Amino acid sequence: MPTPTTAFADAAAEYGGVDPDDIEAVQRWFAEELPTLSIQIIEQVIRDLLAQDGAVSGREIIPVYPERAPLPSLGASPAVTTPLLAEDWRRLLRRALARLRR
Amino acid sequence: MGILRKRRGVPFARRAPTESGQDVPIHIAKMTAPHVMWWHSHVQPIIDRDPNRADNGWNWMLYVPFAELGGRVLMRKPVGYTVGLSDPEGDRFVPCALVQLLGRVPALDEHDRESVFVWFLSTAPDEALTTIEDHPISEDQIPRRLGSIALDVAVTHSLNERRFGRTALYADERGGDVLLQWYQRRGMTILPDEDKLPRGPRRLLKPSDGRYCYYTVPAAIEASKELDPLR
Numbered sequence: 001m002p003t004p005t006t007a008f009a010d011a012a013a014e015y016g017g018v019d020p021d022d023i024e025a026v027q028r029w030f031a032e033e034l035p036t037l038s039i040q041i042i043e044q045v046i047r048d049l050l051a052q053d054g055a056v057s058g059r060e061i062i063p064v065y066p067e068r069a070p071l072p073s074l075g076a077s078p079a080v081t082t083p084l085l086a087e088d089w090r091r092l093l094r095r096a097l098a099r100l101r102r
Numbered sequence: 103m104g105i106l107r108k109r110r111g112v113p114f115a116r117r118a119p120t121e122s123g124q125d126v127p128i129h130i131a132k133m134t135a136p137h138v139m140w141w142h143s144h145v146q147p148i149i150d151r152d153p154n155r156a157d158n159g160w161n162w163m164l165y166v167p168f169a170e171l172g173g174r175v176l177m178r179k180p181v182g183y184t185v186g187l188s189d190p191e192g193d194r195f196v197p198c199a200l201v202q203l204l205g206r207v208p209a210l211d212e213h214d215r216e217s218v219f220v221w222f223l224s225t226a227p228d229e230a231l232t233t234i235e236d237h238p239i240s241e242d243q244i245p246r247r248l249g250s251i252a253l254d255v256a257v258t259h260s261l262n263e264r265r266f267g268r269t270a271l272y273a274d275e276r277g278g279d280v281l282l283q284w285y286q287r288r289g290m291t292i293l294p295d296e297d298k299l300p301r302g303p304r305r306l307l308k309p310s311d312g313r314y315c316y317y318t319v320p321a322a323i324e325a326s327k328e329l330d331p332l333r
Contacts, residue, residue: 069143082111
C-alpha cells in the first residue's frame, strides 16, 4: 500500500498552508508549488511521505475526479525509441568502416 | 542471445493479444500530465469501485509529482511510462497502463549493483476501455496481458539503461498471496523477510517483510524473451 492520500494532504497543509480537505488544492500544491520550494523543504516532505509508506490512515479523503478530461493526443505521446547500446554502436561503426573501404 | 540482449537495446512491446485472436498495435510513451489527468478522470473512478484491487484509492495526480521530485532529489532517475493504444486517424492515444519507475536504486540481491525499481504500476480494467466517450473499444479488441507488458516495460528500461534487467518492486499487501504468486510466475524471486534491504531510506522505513520481489539478470532475460513475439 503506498503512502496514504491523507499523508500528502497533511504535508501540503503543514508546508504549504493548503486546506487538507481540498484534494484538488493538495494535488496542485504537489505539482506546482512544492518544486519551487527550497531543497531542504522538498527533502523533508519526501522523507515524511516515505516514512508513511504502507501506513493505514484513520481518516478518509473523498477523491475528486476531473470531469471529462480529453483523451491524450497521439502526436504529444510519441513512442519511446530504443537507445543505441554498445553492440549497436559497434555494428554501425563496422558498417561505416566497410563502406569507407569500398 | 542473453549477452546480446544485455549489450543491445531491446525494443518495447508493439502489440498486445486480444480475444479476437488478432493482436492490436500498442505503443509505449513517456508518461505525461494529460495521460495522468485522463487516467484520474476516467480510469481511476472505475478502479475505485473495486475494493479488491491493490490500486484501489490510488491517486496518480499525487504520485507522479512525488515520484518525479523525490526521485530527482534522491538521485534515483525517476521515469514514467504509459502503455497505450494509438489511433493515428483521430490523433488519439488511449492509456491502458501506467508505470512509474525509479531508474537507479541498489539491487536487492547484489547491493553493489544498480537496479530499476517499480514504484507504481496500474492497468486499466476492461470497463474503463469499453466506456470511453466517443472512442469505446470493443470487448474483443481490448489488449490482454497488460500486466505482463507493463512489467516488461520496467525490465526493458532496465536492459536499455545498463541495469542488465535487474528490476525490483514491492508487492502491495492488498494484493495478498495472489499478487505475490503472479510476480513469481513472471520469474521474479521473493526476497526472504529476514534479508536486509540495501542501505537507504527503505531499509529503515519499509524493511523486508517477504513482499519485495526482484529479477536476477538471467531471470529478467528469460522474462524479456518471453515477450519477444509482441515486440
